[in-house]
Amino acid sequence: MLSCKEVATTLASGELEASGPRRRLAVWFHLLICAYCRAYARQMRMLGEVTRRLLGREVADPRALDRLERRLVERCRTLGRAGDPDG
């Protein structure tokens, strides 16, 4: 039987993804009977979800990004091939 501390460590470090079926089953069983560790697992999922929302929503000025893309594409055309830095 895994302790809460072992379950929490496994969840936070991402170890679970690399674990074999026995370990996974043991964690699953622990979560089934332990509301505290379920809350912890929910917190872990929430961290990723909220961060994805934060970074997805707050897009930097999209026009600035378009302008940067044009400048870089221009640079590909002039710099690429034209000047070989080793040549």
Add this chain to the structure above:
Amino acid sequence: MAREDPQLVAGIRAREPAALERVVRAYLKQIERAGRGAGLDAHQAEEVAQATFVTFIETAHRFEGRSTVRTWLFGIFFRKLQEARRGFARDRQLDDVDEVFESRFDPAGHWSTPPRAPGSDLDSQAILDDIRDCLGQTPERQRMAFVLKEVEELSTDEICNILEITSTNLGVMLFRARNRLRECLESKGLER
């Protein structure tokens, strides 16, 4: 690790404008977002993205296709990010979040301070402000490991290559990042 389309690799090595352009168009948004994920403001993120792609274009002939273009680009990006931040304290070997984690359990490994279940409204401005603030308190490499994993959804191998760390080390960084963020959010009251 996945291999890149040989034709694209050849094009990049020859610094063919079309191939370089394809890479810019495919990855600029992702690299810019990773900069913001690392805590840069919009302006700084744009600068680091520009520096990343300029270096990519100028050193494209050295790309051998042993890693994917994305891994190559993120590697450049991460070096540019560190350059941009030179002078920041490196991650300490000992991290106080480890002690905080320990203190949440009794000697038998049971929770002594149980975690609180998060509320269901993950979209409120308040929680986004909180996570931004908490990310801001997370050391560079931990935070980058967390963002590359959770937002960019890169594989363990890829993240280890980019950050030049072992997979064990990555586990430690994710563990610390997540526990630090969780403690931080709990202190702000996450049941909202």
